[in-house]
Amino acid sequence: MTRRGGALLAVTLTAFLCALSTGSRLYYCIALCFLLVLATGLVSLPLMKRLIRVECTLSPYSVNRGESAKLQIRIVNRCLWPLKSLCVQVRMGDVVTERQVKLFPMRESSLTVELPGVHVGAFLCGVEGAFAEDIFGVVKASIRHDEKEMLLSLPLSFPVEEITFSPGDTGKAALTRAQEDYTSPEDVRAYIPGDAMKRIHWKLSSRKGEMLVRRYETPAPPDTLILVDQRAPQHEETEKALYLRDAVCETAVAVADMQLRDQSPVRAPFYGRYANEFAADQAVNVNYLKEMLALQPFDGQEDFARTLQLELRRMGRTGAVIVITTYLTPNVVEAISRIRRMGPHVRLYLVSFDPENETLQPFVGQLQHHLVEVCYVTPA
Numbered sequence: 001m002t003r004r005g006g007a008l009l010a011v012t013l014t015a016f017l018c019a020l021s022t023g024s025r026l027y028y029c030i031a032l033c034f035l036l037v038l039a040t041g042l043v044s045l046p047l048m049k050r051l052i053r054v055e056c057t058l059s060p061y062s063v064n065r066g067e068s069a070k071l072q073i074r075i076v077n078r079c080l081w082p083l084k085s086l087c088v089q090v091r092m093g094d095v096v097t098e099r100q101v102k103l104f105p106m107r108e109s110s111l112t113v114e115l116p117g118v119h120v121g122a123f124l125c126g127v128e129g130a131f132a133e134d135i136f137g138v139v140k141a142s143i144r145h146d147e148k149e150m151l152l153s154l155p156l157s158f159p160v161e162e163i164t165f166s167p168g169d170t171g172k173a174a175l176t177r178a179q180e181d182y183t184s185p186e187d188v189r190a191y192i193p194g195d196a197m198k199r200i201h202w203k204l205s206s207r208k209g210e211m212l213v214r215r216y217e218t219p220a221p222p223d224t225l226i227l228v229d230q231r232a233p234q235h236e237e238t239e240k241a242l243y244l245r246d247a248v249c250e251t252a253v254a255v256a257d258m259q260l261r262d263q264s265p266v267r268a269p270f271y272g273r274y275a276n277e278f279a280a281d282q283a284v285n286v287n288y289l290k291e292m293l294a295l296q297p298f299d300g301q302e303d304f305a306r307t308l309q310l311e312l313r314r315m316g317r318t319g320a321v322i323v324i325t326t327y328l329t330p331n332v333v334e335a336i337s338r339i340r341r342m343g344p345h346v347r348l349y350l351v352s353f354d355p356e357n358e359t360l361q362p363f364v365g366q367l368q369h370h371l372v373e374v375c376y377v378t379p380a
Helices: 003-022 025-051 173-179 202-208 238-261 283-295 304-317 330-341 361-369
Strands: 052-059 062-064 068-077 083-092 095-102 108-116 121-134 140-142 149-154 185-190 212-216 223-228 266-270 276-280 318-325 345-351 373-377
Touching: 003 025, 025 052, 025 121, 025 140, 052 083, 052 121, 052 149, 068 083, 068 121, 083 108, 095 108, 121 283, 149 283, 202 212, 223 238, 223 304, 238 266, 238 283, 238 318, 238 345, 266 283, 276 283, 304 318, 304 330, 318 330, 330 345, 330 361, 361 373
Parallel strands: 062 149, 223 266, 223 318, 318 345, 345 373
Antiparallel strands: 052 068, 068 108, 083 095, 083 121, 121 140, 121 149, 185 212, 266 276
16 A cells, blocks of 8 residues: 555544544545545555566667667556556666556556666666556555566777787797698698699608698697686776776777687686686687676686686697786786796786876886786776
8 A cells, every 4th residue: 555545544534533423424425435445446456466467678688888778668458447557667787767657448558768788797677666556546566577687788899909929929920830840741632733842742642643742730829818807896986996897898808809800819717706718719709708708797806816826827828918907916916927937928908097006106117027018998
């Protein structure tokens, strides 16, 4: 029962008591009228629960950050009894808004709500609650509604500087040298005009009676390893902390997109609540990385320095390591320097609103002393 219903019930009881005290027919009439209004609401209550349903459809299920998805809400009213309105509570992540919809007997109503993807992440979206009122607004009933759905707000990409694996090597020099190595044959194939004479397998060709050419092993090019700090970015303003997280995710996507377009293998392990690993060598797979980053909650409590130490085992096949973080601590600096001493090129992306912070400069200087490339990213 609503506040109006409670007040009406109190007035009805008061009018009934006055009628008993004075014997006046006027008070009896007032009490009877109010009692009929209350009875109308009580009759409406079970009808609203059984004959009204709220259905919702989210389209699309993923958007790029800055774009909007649409939540289509359909209210099916099969009740002939006149009703007042329906209050729909729409959830987008942690934000809940209310919308009022007029109800008509035996008719369907619709409502479209735009859900903007302001920040990167995964957000539960849909109808949090739906409440219908009778024509007089004295009772309120909770209406059945569909379950909420997940909306992914995906990180964008932006241009970044080309990554070098070693002085004068873009990552393909080793592959080219391997293709010119005639000491590790893998298989043979038929001779094609233009093949080098030194590739011909003379003994096998004489035995088979046809010209056969050696095929050689082609080792995979070195990996680009992307290590993302999954701790929650710290800032006095919650909104700016979310922008820091956006910048971390979009930097990882930008680096991966550039390398995959160049057909360089990329690996990105995630040690957060949802442990996973991205591994690909084709540009079409960058969307998987976007979804992985959007699904990560970025609330990890594990020390990022330990994550860097765990990845030391990959250095044998890694050509470049990209470290993306919003923090710099002595342990993290020491772990990054150790990776650099093992051979691969290391680039650090420091995401900060204040890159000139004096507390960061000693750490930056120590990294540059160990030939670590330091780049700054300021969230837009």
